[in-house]
Structure formats: structure tokens, C-alpha cells
Amino acid sequence: MISRITTPLALTxxxxxxxxxxxxxxxxxxxxxxxxxxxxxTDAIANxxxxxxxxxxxxxAGALPPVVVHKNASCGCxxxxxxxxxHAGFQVEVRDVDNVNPIKERVGVPLGKGSCHTxxxxxxxxxxxxxxDDVKRLLAEKPDxxxxxxPGMPAGSPGMEVPDGTIQPYTVELVGQDGTTTAFAxxxx
Numbered sequence: 001m002i003s004r005i006t007t008p009l010a011l012t013x014x015x016x017x018x019x020x021x022x023x024x025x026x027x028x029x030x031x032x033x034x035x036x037x038x039x040x041x042t043d044a045i046a047n048x049x050x051x052x053x054x055x056x057x058x059x060x061a062g063a064l065p066p067v068v069v070h071k072n073a074s075c076g077c078x079x080x081x082x083x084x085x086x087h088a089g090f091q092v093e094v095r096d097v098d099n100v101n102p103i104k105e106r107v108g109v110p111l112g113k114g115s116c117h118t119x120x121x122x123x124x125x126x127x128x129x130x131x132x133d134d135v136k137r138l139l140a141e142k143p144d145x146x147x148x149x150x151p152g153m154p155a156g157s158p159g160m161e162v163p164d165g166t167i168q169p170y171t172v173e174l175v176g177q178d179g180t181t182t183a184f185a186x187x188x189x
Contacts, residue, residue, distance in 0.1 A: 065139065067092045067126070070103045071117035078117040081129055081159030088132030090121070108146040110179050115153060124148065125175075129157035134172045134185045146175045148184055156188055 067085055071078035073096035082092050097103070103118050107125035115128025122139045125147030138148055149172070153160050156167030167188030173181040 064090050064136070065122040066090070067119050067121040067135075069094050069117055069119045070097050070100050072096065072098070072100065075116050077129070077153065077159045079159075080161075081117065084158040085119075085132050085135070088136070090132065090135075108175065108179065109149060110175060110181065113149045113151045113173065113175070113181065115150060127151075129153060129159045130172055131158050131185075131187065137185070138174075143174060144177060146177060146179070149173050149175055149181070154188075 067090045069078070069082055069085075069092055071082075071094065082094055085092050100116075100118055101114075104114055104127070107118060107120065109118060109125060109127045113127065117128065119126040121135060124138055124145065126135055126138075127147065127149035129150050130148055134148060138145075150157055150170055151173070152170075154168040154170035155162050156165070157170055169186070169188040171183050172185040172187070174184040175181050
């Protein structure tokens with residue numbers, strides 16, 4: 001029931017339901033507050049905390065495009081980054097490959113800027129342990145670029161967390177159409 005909402009997920013779902021209700025006309029016999037609340041949102045409130053509920057939040061907040069991640073099957077930190085992206089509301093398809101280099105070359109990852117996995121989302125590449133919020137910013141701002149990259153594998157970046165919570169300072173770089181890079185976001189400063 002919406003009146004008992006206390007968790008952040010449930011609050012987000014309730015906000016999405018409210019916005020949806022405002023955008024649609026009420027159905028005959030329904031009140032304005034409940035007329036346009038999609039069944040998927042009310043079901044997600046009932047099942048809050050599940051992966052399905054998180055996907056509904058992403059859809060209600062403006063659907064995020066799917067992410068395709070190319071990685072080696074044995075890469076544990078890549079798997080952790082995939083989970084980070086899923087937790088942030090992205091639907092992620094994983095493609096395990098023996099050699100990620102041809103994919104990096106195809107999408108335009110500059111030499112020396114590579115990491116252990118390469119993702120594709122919304123017409124951009126995402127190379128390495130980029131935080132999900134930076135990916136969302138990229139998708140929202142839609143710069144004329146090939147993608148974003150975190151070169152190497154900095155400690156404390158998503159998927160590279162360390163037990164003591166230390167974050168090695170790192171820069172997410174925007175890769176222009178000509179392959180040049182500029183700072184996009186700073187972390188751990």
C-alpha cells in the first residue's frame with residue numbers, strides 16, 4: 001500500500017506512479033490518484049527490492065537503453081561491474097568472448113585507454129569500470145562522442161572495490177569522434 005512506503009525504492013516507485021498518473025486522463029470510475037498507476041508499478045511496490053521492481057523503476061523514470069557487455073568469462077571484476085550496472089537500473093546482456101580487443105577496435109577505444117571489459121549502450125561505448133551515474137549522465141547529455149572510458153582498473157571504482165573502502169583517484173574520460181579524450185568526471189579526489 002502506498003501509504004506505508006518507507007524505502008527509497010518504494011518512494012521512487014510512488015513518485016513514478018504519481019508522475020504517470022498526472023500525465024494520463026483518469027479512467028471512468030477511477031480516482032485521479034489511482035487512475036493511471038500502471039499495474040507493473042503497483043506490483044513492484046508489493047515486491048520492492050527485487051530485480052523486477054528495479055527494472056520497473058528504470059522504465060518509469062525514463063527507460064534506460066540496454067547495455068551489452070563484452071568480457072572474458074573468467075573476469076570477476078567485470079561480473080561485479082555488471083552487477084553494479086544492474087543495481088543502477090540497467091538491463092545488461094553479457095557476451096563472454098576470448099578476445100575483447102577486436103570489439104575495442106570496432107567501437108573506437110583509443111590505444112592505451114583500455115580496460116578489462118567493453119560495453120555498448122545507447123550508441124556509445126563504455127570502457128572499463130565507469131560508474132553507472134556517469135553512464136546515465138552520458139546518455140542524458142548525448143555529447144558528440146564515441147564513448148567514455150576509465151583506463152586501467154583503479155581500486156575503488158565500481159567492480160574494483162576494496163575492503164577498506166579506499167578509492168584511488170581516477171578520471172572518467174570522454175572520447176571524442178576524433179579519438180581525443182577530455183575529462184568527463186573525477187572520482188576519489
